[in-house]
Amino acid sequence: MLKNPAGLLALGVLAIATIVMVFFVMPRISADKQPLGAAINEAGKQVEQAVAEGGKAAQELVDQTKPQEQPAPAQTAQAPAAASTAPAATAAPTVAGNVPTFDVLRVEPDGSTVIAGRAEPGTTLEVADKNSVLAKADVASGGEFAAILDKPLPPGDHELVLKVTGKDGKTVVSEEVATISVPAVKGGELLAMVTKPGEASRLIATPATGGDKAAKTERVVLPVETKTPETTSKSAAPEVATATPNAGGTATKADGAGQKPDIQVTAVEIEGDRLFVAGIAKPQAKLRGYADDAVIGNAQAAANGHFVIEGKLPLSVGDHRIAVDQIGPDGKALLRVAVPFNRPAGDQVAAVASPAISSATTTLTPIDGGAFDRLRNQVARAHEILTGLYANGATPTAEQLAAARSATSIALKSLTEYRLPADASAEARRIAEMTMAQATAALKALEALPRDVADFGKGLGEIHMIIASAIGPVVDTPPSQQATAPAEVAASTPSSEARTIEQAPLTKSDNASVIIRRGDTLWQISRRVYGQGVRYTTIYLANEDQITNPDLIQPGQVFGVPDKARPDAEELHRKRLQQEKS
Incomplete structure (x- = not known):
């Protein structure tokens, strides 16, 4: 009896099927008002199917209890493939929605690794190296996560992916893969890259092993010959017509030839009900933006004078007035720039200043x-x-x-x-x-x-x-300028009301334009516009006059975005990587 478990299991299945027929199928004969012969035939088919399936299951059970024979080489090669594809039929990970991304990847020479990024809020994130889960983290309500690997990565090559599992049990995997090579000897080369299948790699900063240089980045300085922060432009400011003063303000022309205004708006961008205002002001100036009389938000100008003010403020189609105030220590406006803005229809629109204004930027x-x-x-x-x-x-x-x-x-x-x-x-x-x-x-x-x-x-x-x-x-x-600074502020700040600079109207951009915000990269913009980050070279070449380093773009810059990616965009990216490695 013990030598034929398949037969016993088949008989058991047959008995169960018979019980099902007697207690469940037969009582339905009268309710369904079927002919007796048809009901019996149907019940017979169900029993036959149950026996067949039971026999198949029994045979599989017997096969599992048999001693394992050494498979042929061809069978050995096919076995892992079958095993790896089986789970996909039941719960294949999907790559959709808010896929997790790498924002911070820090790898030390000993393999200690810290990863931070963004993913779907409220999910559980795993950092995996092939089939091994190295760390887990909960994604915060804002979409941020941070994870430290439980153990340092051992010497060798590793491919880390991010996986998030939602409350519905669905799994989303990252499109990006972090490829890390940990040196086997002290002082060896540590390499970390983020890759996407079928695309070239992009290098990620790793600690400098020698301590002399860190990863290549960009820092900008004002030219040494600059006399004051507000006179750093080499190009003349455009002539702007005087307009009727707004309530409480004094409208003036922009500063004379050879100078640029102390504050100006270079672009306005709309994404749904979010409004972004970019411009140039004095470095470190505190600013407040308005659309008509409603506050958009606050910002502080960067070291190069660029600023971006953003906020959630729906604007109707039609004429509006965008204004930016420079705010003093007492919270009052020192200076205002105002510019007419005609909001066109659409959820994704941009308007830019005239070329003369947008080109009047600080030389860096x-x-x-x-x-x-x-x-x-x-x-x-x-x-x-x-x-x-x-x-x-x-x-x-x-x-x-x-x-x-x-x-x-x-x-x-x-x-x-x-x-x-x-x-x-x-x-x-x-x-x-x-x-x-x-x-x-x-x-x-x-x-x-x-x-x-x-x-x-x-x-x-x-x-x-x-x-x-x-x-x-x-x-x-600088100390040489500190003595004159208060006098300059006093001269440009009337005791009663702030001076207002009336700027020429913004015009709708012929090509798509984008205002660079903090944390933006050409890779992200390209992925959003063209579907693939590797096509960023299209945007880079279209704005080469503004971009010193394609790996670093400045918040407040305004880039034109061509409608279509260059056909050779990916090849240009590969050539650039080869040049950096050589």
Whole structure:
């Protein structure tokens, strides 16, 4: 009996099928008013099918109990394929919706890894290397996550992907793959890349093993010959007609030939009910934007004077008035620029200033070919994720806090260890030294905070401004200019009301335009517009006069976006990668 389990199982299935026929099928004969013969035939078919399936299942059970024979080479090769494809039939991961992305990837020479990024809020994220799950993290309500690998990556090559599982049980995998090569010997080359199937790789910053140079980034400085922050432009400002003063303001023309206005609007962009206003002002100036009489939002100009003010403010189709105020220490407007704006129909529209205005930008010079801002931007991203964990009264888990805190600490430490090349200018050294001093203070303050989640949240506000100083504008007024600064402010600030500059109307862009915001990359814009990030070279070449380094673009810049990607966009990207490696 024990030698024929398949037969026993088949008999058992037959008995069960007979019971089903007697107690369930036969009583339905009268209810369905079928002929007796048809009902019996139908019941017989069900029994036959049950026996067949039961026999098949029994045979599979017997096969599993048999001693395993050594399969032929061809069978061995096919077995893993069958095993790997079987789960896909039941729960294949999908690549749709808000796919998880890498924002911060920090890999130390010993394999210690910190990853932060964005994914679908409320999901559980896994960091996986092939079939091994290396870390798990909960995605915050704002979509941010941070994860520290439980163990350092061993020497060798690794391919990390991000997987999120929603409450409905569906799994979404990242399109991007982090390819990491951990050196086997001390001092070996550490490599980290983010790739997408079928596309060229893009390099990710890794710690400098020698300590002399970090990953290539960009930092900009004002030219040494610049006399005051507001006179850095080399191009003349356009002549703007005088308009009727608005309530309480004095309308004037833009400053005379050879100068540019102290504040100007270069573009307005609309995405649904979100409004973005880009422009140029004095470095570090505090600004407030308006659409008609409604406040859009507040912003602070960067070191190069560029700013972006954004807010949620639906605008109807038709004529509007966009204004930006420069705000003084007392909260009152020192200066205003106003520009007419005709809002066209559509959910994705942009209007730009005349070429003369948009070209009147500060001349900028990169430091070290650009070896600074990527480090600073890594601090900004890590800090944003850290503060986002406590946004809207949320309380992160201990694991989330540990990962985000570690990412911020590593990014700050990398910034403090940055070293300028020997031929750097005095102005570049002054800016770098200021930033590194601020980063050192921020790192010390961060390390002093308690480990407890609640206590850390209470102290987070104390280091917020310190970190903001390290990642924010660092251009200050040289000592030779400090004496004249108050007089200049007083001369341009009437005691009664703020002076208003009336700017020529914005015009709808012939080509699609985009205002660069903090955290934007050409890769992301290209993926949104053309479907693939690798086609970013199309945007880069169309705006080459504004872009010094395609890996770093400045918030507040306005780029034209061609309707179609260049046919050779991917090939140009590959050539650029080869040039960087050589």
